[in-house]
Amino acid sequence: MRTLSRFAVIAFISLFAVPVFAADPCLLPPQRMQKPLLDNASLDDELALAMEAASNACLPVSEVCEQLKLSCTTKLQQANAAQTATDMRAYVVDMQTLYLGQRFPIGVLRPMVSDGLSNCSLSVEQLKAAMGKRREMAGIRRELAKEYDRWSRWLASVQQRCRGGALPAAPVAVAVPVSAGAAPADAGTVAPSTSAAGAAVVAGAVGATVTLDAQRRAQDEAAKAAAQKAALEQQQRAEEDRRVKAEADERARRELAEVDAKRQQEALAQSQAAAALAQSRADDEKKKGEQAAAHAAALEADRQDRAEAERVVNEREDRKEAARKRVEALRQAEEERRRKVQADRETARREAQEEHERRRDEHTRNWELSDEQRKLKLAAEDARFEEEERVRREKADREIAEAGEFDRSDERLGGAVAALGVGGYVNLANSRARVSGLLLGAEISFRVGIWTLAPAAGLASGFEIRAAGSYLTTVGAAGGSVSVLGGTPELRVFWGRLGFGIALSVQQIDSDLSLDTPRLATKVTATALGPTFTLAVVDDRNVRVLASVRWLPAFASLDNVEGELEAGFAAFSMHVRAGKQRGLGDDGTFSRHGYFVVAGIGGRLRW
Numbered sequence: 001m002r003t004l005s006r007f008a009v010i011a012f013i014s015l016f017a018v019p020v021f022a023a024d025p026c027l028l029p030p031q032r033m034q035k036p037l038l039d040n041a042s043l044d045d046e047l048a049l050a051m052e053a054a055s056n057a058c059l060p061v062s063e064v065c066e067q068l069k070l071s072c073t074t075k076l077q078q079a080n081a082a083q084t085a086t087d088m089r090a091y092v093v094d095m096q097t098l099y100l101g102q103r104f105p106i107g108v109l110r111p112m113v114s115d116g117l118s119n120c121s122l123s124v125e126q127l128k129a130a131m132g133k134r135r136e137m138a139g140i141r142r143e144l145a146k147e148y149d150r151w152s153r154w155l156a157s158v159q160q161r162c163r164g165g166a167l168p169a170a171p172v173a174v175a176v177p178v179s180a181g182a183a184p185a186d187a188g189t190v191a192p193s194t195s196a197a198g199a200a201v202v203a204g205a206v207g208a209t210v211t212l213d214a215q216r217r218a219q220d221e222a223a224k225a226a227a228q229k230a231a232l233e234q235q236q237r238a239e240e241d242r243r244v245k246a247e248a249d250e251r252a253r254r255e256l257a258e259v260d261a262k263r264q265q266e267a268l269a270q271s272q273a274a275a276a277l278a279q280s281r282a283d284d285e286k287k288k289g290e291q292a293a294a295h296a297a298a299l300e301a302d303r304q305d306r307a308e309a310e311r312v313v314n315e316r317e318d319r320k321e322a323a324r325k326r327v328e329a330l331r332q333a334e335e336e337r338r339r340k341v342q343a344d345r346e347t348a349r350r351e352a353q354e355e356h357e358r359r360r361d362e363h364t365r366n367w368e369l370s371d372e373q374r375k376l377k378l379a380a381e382d383a384r385f386e387e388e389e390r391v392r393r394e395k396a397d398r399e400i401a402e403a404g405e406f407d408r409s410d411e412r413l414g415g416a417v418a419a420l421g422v423g424g425y426v427n428l429a430n431s432r433a434r435v436s437g438l439l440l441g442a443e444i445s446f447r448v449g450i451w452t453l454a455p456a457a458g459l460a461s462g463f464e465i466r467a468a469g470s471y472l473t474t475v476g477a478a479g480g481s482v483s484v485l486g487g488t489p490e491l492r493v494f495w496g497r498l499g500f501g502i503a504l505s506v507q508q509i510d511s512d513l514s515l516d517t518p519r520l521a522t523k524v525t526a527t528a529l530g531p532t533f534t535l536a537v538v539d540d541r542n543v544r545v546l547a548s549v550r551w552l553p554a555f556a557s558l559d560n561v562e563g564e565l566e567a568g569f570a571a572f573s574m575h576v577r578a579g580k581q582r583g584l585g586d587d588g589t590f591s592r593h594g595y596f597v598v599a600g601i602g603g604r605l606r607w
Helices: 002-016 035-057 063-084 088-096 124-163 183-188 192-362 371-403
Strands: 415-429 434-451 462-478 480-495 498-513 520-539 543-551 561-569 572-584 591-606
Touching: 035 063, 035 124, 035 192, 063 192, 088 124, 192 371, 415 462, 415 572, 434 480, 434 591, 480 520, 498 543
Parallel strands: none
Antiparallel strands: 415 434, 415 591, 434 462, 462 480, 480 498, 498 520, 520 543, 543 561, 561 572, 572 591
């Protein structure tokens, strides 16, 4: 009987005391964070903006272009590192896994693309292509995050259906319970003596059931708290994502604004430089045009001046020629008149003589005049005629002189003969002695020119033949005495004020060198030939000032150079000549070298 009671107690306890320490059959599978996907999408957007800024700044290539490419490379490396740490395929596997026998209906997902870049050192076209791929990658990541969020909401709805009994629970590991149908039969056979023990067991079972309900409520509250916490975290992540995206957009906007500002500054600088260059070129062209116009105007003015001056010269020459013709005509008319008057007078005298002789032969009584009276009458007539002729001659001469007075300032003299007294200083030496002292002498010069019409801007051009002869001797010279008899014929051709020609110098030098032992007296002839250059400072019919240089290397030394200043005013003439000479006598016994200075003044006869 005791054994039967024990069995009944055990059966009762087995009926009600079911272990409840099992897992939640509707428990959600583990889920991943969506923030890595959104962060990678933001990195792709920032990288696309950096690539766009670099491509825009590299047209043309500049220092800003290289800086933006370096910044783009840094962002590319950061994005590649973050995206390598995020496995996008795991998100897809989570959404494909069954939950409580249900499969999530995944939407259409685009396949992931990759540009395979490690730096931004690319061309503008390559940067634009990579920018498009990065923006496409950012869109794919956001689409995946959105689909994963939809999957999370789907899991929550399936879990609610599971807990509401609409879906079968997933199998869980629990203790095997005793069959509930056998419990009442066994319970009815329990002995009364065992009621106290059974009550205790029932109380224990009830307490266990209460504990199980409390645990389930706690689990439900924990699940709700976890769900609320997850929702709050998701909201916080969304806020953080929005904040990060806003910051990234703001950074991208600022960088793009900076790039645009730099590009605008560069464009402004380039436009200003181009404008400055264009202005400089325009100024240069304008300056060249003004210079060309000024040059053309100067040429035109010079041409007009030359034409005007030539017109003035031609008019002056025409007036001079007309004056010459008028003078010649007046002279011829005067000569013709004189011849006619003389012929008329001779005819009248002859007729009067014939009439007198005729009357004298006829012995007429009416003859009133004697021979003496007739002679007196003829003398009076001759005196009256001579006076009238003198008055007519003076009037004709005045008319001819006035007709011959015209401007001849442009004409050079045809020629001149001048005689001058000369004084100077000489210093000559040979290998054995030196002679130095004052020179005195005389010089005669002759010149004749053949000139053409004077141009408006300068003197007349033409040929000139000039010759000068001089005799000079030393006075009180130290070392001996030297006398020089020489001549210098010269032919010059003038073009306005400049003259070029050739001169020949022939000198006979008679020297007595008292310092020689024995005393040496020698006479040599020195000849030199060379070109001359002349500048006519002033050269007209009244004033003549010429500066000449002669270089006479032939038959002498290269040192044989002399310069001359020749001047003349009205009837006066003067010149100054200086030079350095060196030469060898004909017999080889005397060589000379030294210098001389002479000056002369005298009168000239010009025509």
